[in-house]
Amino acid sequence: MRKKNRIVCGLDVGTTKICMMIARAHADGSLELLGTGYANSSGLKKGIVVDLEQAGASIKKAAEEAESAANISVERAFVGAAGDHFDSFNSHGAVTIEGNNQEVTAEDMAQVIQVAKSVSIAPDREIIHVLPQEFFLDDHGGILNPVGLTGSRLDVNIHVVTCESALNQNLINAVNRAHMRVEKVYLQQLASAEAVLTRDERELGTVVIDIGGGTTDIAVFMRDAVQFTSVLPVGGAHFTRDLAIGLQTSMEDAEHIKKEYGTVLTDRIAEDESTRVPGIGTHADHPVSRKLVCEILRARGMELLELVKEQVWRAKENERLIAGIVLTGGGSMLDGMWELTEEILEMPVRQGVPLGVQGLTHDLSHPVYATAIGLAKFAAEETGLSKKSPNKSGNSHWFFNRILSWVGN
Ligand SMILES: Nc1ncnc2c1ncn2[C@@H]1O[C@H](COP(=O)(O)OP(=O)(O)OP(=O)(O)O)[C@@H](O)[C@H]1O
Ligand SMILES: [Mg+2]
Numbered sequence: 001m002r003k004k005n006r007i008v009c010g011l012d013v014g015t016t017k018i019c020m021m022i023a024r025a026h027a028d029g030s031l032e033l034l035g036t037g038y039a040n041s042s043g044l045k046k047g048i049v050v051d052l053e054q055a056g057a058s059i060k061k062a063a064e065e066a067e068s069a070a071n072i073s074v075e076r077a078f079v080g081a082a083g084d085h086f087d088s089f090n091s092h093g094a095v096t097i098e099g100n101n102q103e104v105t106a107e108d109m110a111q112v113i114q115v116a117k118s119v120s121i122a123p124d125r126e127i128i129h130v131l132p133q134e135f136f137l138d139d140h141g142g143i144l145n146p147v148g149l150t151g152s153r154l155d156v157n158i159h160v161v162t163c164e165s166a167l168n169q170n171l172i173n174a175v176n177r178a179h180m181r182v183e184k185v186y187l188q189q190l191a192s193a194e195a196v197l198t199r200d201e202r203e204l205g206t207v208v209i210d211i212g213g214g215t216t217d218i219a220v221f222m223r224d225a226v227q228f229t230s231v232l233p234v235g236g237a238h239f240t241r242d243l244a245i246g247l248q249t250s251m252e253d254a255e256h257i258k259k260e261y262g263t264v265l266t267d268r269i270a271e272d273e274s275t276r277v278p279g280i281g282t283h284a285d286h287p288v289s290r291k292l293v294c295e296i297l298r299a300r301g302m303e304l305l306e307l308v309k310e311q312v313w314r315a316k317e318n319e320r321l322i323a324g325i326v327l328t329g330g331g332s333m334l335d336g337m338w339e340l341t342e343e344i345l346e347m348p349v350r351q352g353v354p355l356g357v358q359g360l361t362h363d364l365s366h367p368v369y370a371t372a373i374g375l376a377k378f379a380a381e382e383t384g385l386s387k388k389s390p391n392k393s394g395n396s397h398w399f400f401n402r403i404l405s406w407v408g409n
């Protein structure tokens with residue numbers, strides 16, 4: 001059957017901003033950005049919908065902007081979500097291969113994954129992702145696609161992501177309010193990773209840390225598979241709130257000061273440097289030492305990165321993550337965050353900006369847009385139009401994603 005071009009849509013419902021990307025997935029596998037919409041979020045806290053009306057209105061605003069830019073109306077979206085109601089664990093399953101010369105079939109593969117994911121989860125939770133990490137045939141590991149291979153016993157390791165059903169439904173309802181259907185919900189950091197990671201990084205071992213407004217989302221990749229995911233309910237907005245309290249100013253002014261004068265590298269700042277801070281209400285503006293501003297930001301940065309470090313230690317056990325850390329999300333733009341991350345996690349750090357999409361302007365090649373672009377890429381893959389064929393090294397990201405679609409629903 002001849003493949004056609006198709007329109008796909010990624011919708012990042014973040015705590016700070018809603019971002020929608022409409023793209024055309026070309027028959028040759030490439031993705032072309034057609035329109036982007038952006039709106040400040042309201043009705044969300046730490047990744048969770050707390051006001052349906054307001055969240056729906058922000059999504060609608062971003063959607064209308066993207067639709068108008070692309071001159072296309074969109075009915076379905078691939079949606080990115082975060083929040084500490086997500087949880088994850090690794091699991092294992094095994095089946096005996098019977099039948100035709102003990103050749104593994106697609107049904108055997110489905111069955112072994114079914115066995116691995118048959119773990120009891122609380123009745124108020126649901127599985128949103130089942131991510132195969134590695135198959136084993138008669139104890140020989142490193143297999144990404146066992147179909148057609150011969151053996152008597154098939155094992156699989158998988159990573160399972162669950163979420164609280166009611167909170168997930170609230171997100172779906174908010175998108176419905178903007179007159180769109182949710183095709184699938186993705187954990188935000190998986191989408192960000194899709195946009196910013198290279199194939200080598202997935203293979204060699206990398207931690208993606210997406211510092212958003214309300215959450216910091218972590219994903220560890222190794223051997224071309226997701227080994228660990230975690231969501232911390234702390235993000236850039238906490239840095240801003242600390243400043244607003246410490247400087248006795250509004251959140252809006254604190255946000256401005258953070259972006260304009262903030263850094264977590266306090267050593268670089270002279271003792272006598274100061275900046276003026278607007279007072280709250282009728283209070284007059286007043287001078288504050290820039291060192292104080294940056295000490296407040298550094299304290300929060302260190303606390304957040306210590307929490308991240310605990311998670312990364314849980315994930316990597318004795319394995320080395322050779323490719324280090326890729327930092328993305330708007331919170332990673334705070335001056336000095338890379339250096340502080342390197343210092344605390346003792347690993348090399350690079351900044352992750354979205355890659356690999358036609359029509360990405362300079363403005364959109366920014367960590368804030370990583371999730372939305374990754375979602376559009378997933379959308380293109382899930383609609384079967386930008387299938388990446390497994391390469392010679394057996395690195396089959398294409399396959400990984402097809403399974404994601406197949407058993408994840
Ligand atoms: N230049 C900058 N310097 C410092 N902080 C920045 C900068 N640009 C953006 N931020 C911060 O990034 C945060 C927003 O990041 P992002 O847009 O990735 O969040 P989000 O996706 O909406 O939230 P979440 O992922 O938590 O749901 C805000 O806290 C903002 O203050
Ligand atoms: Mg985000």
